[in-house]
Amino acid sequence: MAQEHPYPLPASWEKTAAEHAKRYKQWLQRANVKKVMKELPDLHEEAFSKINCLACARCCRNYSPRFKTPDIKRISKRLRMKESAFIDTYLRLDEDGDYVVKSSPCPFIGDDNACSIYEDRPSDCARYPYTDEDVLVKRPALTLKNTTVCPAVFYVMETLTTQ
Structure with missing residues (x-):
């Protein structure tokens, strides 16, 4: 039995991520990489304090490294x-x-x-999911895909784009 997420994700977070893809893409295109890199370590820690990978494992179930x-x-x-x-x-x-x-x-x-x-x-x-690396900004297509795969990426991108 999969474990519960301690963070109450919106029921349809994957759908929300897809709906917000345009906003994320625009934000990624104009993001200040230095500023984002200063924020990412704390956001990464925050996301993973709320989201339990063992409750999800969508990356392992759907994609290959x-x-x-x-x-x-x-x-x-x-x-x-x-x-x-x-x-x-x-x-x-x-x-x-x-x-x-x-x-x-x-x-x-x-x-x-x-x-x-x-x-x-x-x-x-x-x-993975690169939420503490410059990959988040430098590979926007990958980040956009990952927002619909990984709740931590969704959380980080929602936080970054609504500040």
């Missing part, structure tokens, strides 16, 4: 598999030439939304 060479080496070692066997078992090359998981949800997520390789997860997973 890129598995870079260091990730593949580290995870295959943890799983006691040869790198080639790990790749053959779990990964495929996407249209950009990046290794991603073969299917959704991620094969490493459990029924409780916990990750079985959490300590060795890909760097993309460790960094």
Whole structure:
């Protein structure tokens, strides 16, 4: 059974995020990166004090991170598999030439939304959802997509765009 979010998200936050996409996009286009970067650490902490990833796991259930060479080496070692066997078992090359998981949800997520390789997860997973990085402003298309995937990104963007 998934855990509850301590922050009462609007029932249709994904729909609200989609409806606010134009506002977010306009804000991202004119955002002062230095100013935003000063605000992000506190906003990131605030978002994750209110939002429980284990209650959601939409990222793990719907998308795949890129598995870079260091990730593949580290995870295959943890799983006691040869790198080639790990790749053959779990990964495929996407249209950009990046290794991603073969299917959704991620094969490493459990029924409780916990990750079985959490300590060795890909760097993309460790960094996601980029709410404490300049990626939030510098990759607006990704941020806009993530507002409908991750409640923390929705929370950060709602806060930033309504100040």
